[in-house]
Amino acid sequence: MPNPKKRAEKQEAASSKKNAAEAAKKASAEEAEWNKGAKGASKSDKEAEKKAEQQRKKDEKARLEAEENAALPSKPVAKAKGAEKAAAKKTNKIEDFLAASGIEKKAPGLTATNIDDALDALTITGKGPKVVNTADIDRHPERRFKAAYAAFEERRIAEMKAEKSGLRLQQMKDVAYKEFQKSPENPFNQLTADHNGESLIAPWASIANQSATREELQDIAQAERQKTEKRLATK
Structure with a gap:
């Protein structure tokens, strides 16, 4: 008849052996998992290090180019x-x-x-x-002034409206009036003759007179020629 005590010991030994095998298996699995994680972490570290080195080289290249351009x-x-x-x-x-x-x-x-x-x-x-000859000298700029100014004012107001200057009509007229004073379209800014037969080039010169003789007009033309010659000789 089997000894109950020995049978209990055998069962206990078998159970211990089984538990030990399971523990070993579990430990082996944990170790394998840890090794796998360590290997993955090592790979990530290497990739990060590689990217950092590439960025460092890129920054160094940019610095050298900047220094070269500065020189x-x-x-x-x-x-x-x-x-x-x-x-x-x-x-x-x-x-x-x-x-x-x-x-x-x-x-x-x-x-x-x-x-x-x-x-x-x-x-x-x-x-x-x-x-410049006597035909170029305007004896009657006052006759052309009104029409010339009207045409100039109409054109400039249209231009300012197209530019959307934001000015009121009266303000645009004031601007046109001031511009016309210095404009070559102003008859009084063109070569004229006064009652003394002198050349008048300044803006708003006095009104021309028919009394200027042919000789006086020739003197005006000659004076203009001498003024131009003097200007070119002093450049």
Whole structure:
């Protein structure tokens, strides 16, 4: 007959062995899981380190480029040099134009730095289209003043309305009036003759008179020519 005590011991031993096996299995599983997590963390750390190194290299490259650009001449200087070259080229063309027209030989003291001056120089030497003669001198600017101002005012008010200046009608008329005082469209700003036969160029000159003689008108034309010649000679 089996001994109950021994059978109990065997059952206890088997149970202990089973528990030990389960504990070992559980420990093994936990260790495997931990190793897996550690391996994943290591991979993430390596990726983060790689990205940090790439950013560091990028920042270093940007810093070096900034230092290099700071050492170079600024772009506005380059533009200024380009403008100087263009101005010099333009001046040379004007000088060539004067030489081809024979102005330097006929009037060596004259200089021109722009197209208007060059045309004035042609006028002085008798080759230009702007030779002042007695026909160019307006004896009656007052007869043309009203119509000229009306046309000027109408055009400027239309322009200011198109620009949406926000001015009232009277304000726009005031602006047009002030502008007309200095406008070349103002008959009194054009070459006129007064009762003394003198040249009147200033704005709002006195009204012309029919008493200016032909000789006086010729004197006015000659005076204008001398003024232009003096201006070009002093440039």
